[in-house]
């Protein structure tokens with residue numbers, strides 16, 4: 001019987017391109033209330049593409065099945081519900097394996113000026129895993145939770161064109177930072 005390859009030899013037989021990070025940017029978005037966060041995720045995807053990156057927009061299931069360590073950067077975002085990102089995004093941040101090396105966090109919220117506080121639960125989970133956070137972004141999103149529904153909600157028609165322009169500026173800055181980091 002011919003000699004069987006050892007585990008070490010099998011591992012080194014994988015083409016390096018399939019193992020080294022830097023293929024592009026993945027944006028993981030969970031947007032369940034009015035699709036507000038998906039709007040800004042798509043804006044960021046357009047800007048990253050315009051800057052020459054390959055971009056993949058993933059839902060939670062796709063992200064859980066993907067090897068996120070293969071991407072140059074990974075975005076994680078959802079609406080804010082009861083002061084934090086959606087539980088599915090928080091769970092993903094705790095369980096993704098292998099973890100991405102660089103991430104950015106994003107959200108839409110009824111009260112976006114509370115970004116530092118409301119991103120805290122996700123930020124802590126990411127930091128616990130020693131993943132670099134390149135930036136964070138939050139913008140106003142139409143909110144009809146509870147009694148707000150009776151008056152048509154707050155932040156009607158948000159994200160609007162100005163919000164989306166600011167979101168693209170955020171993505172543009174991230175892209176520049178990532179290019180500088182990669183040399």
Ligand SMILES: Cc1cc2nc3c(=O)[nH]c(=O)nc-3n(C[C@H](O)[C@H](O)[C@H](O)COP(=O)(O)O)c2cc1C
Nearest residue numbers: 031032033034035036037079080082083110111141
């Ligand atoms: C159940 C629920 C709870 C919410 N809690 C908060 C909150 O604690 N803070 C906040 O700023 N916005 C809160 N919002 C508003 C949402 O964050 C906002 O509408 C967001 O844009 C929804 O994003 P989506 O359409 O992508 O799901 C809440 C909305 C819902 C439906």
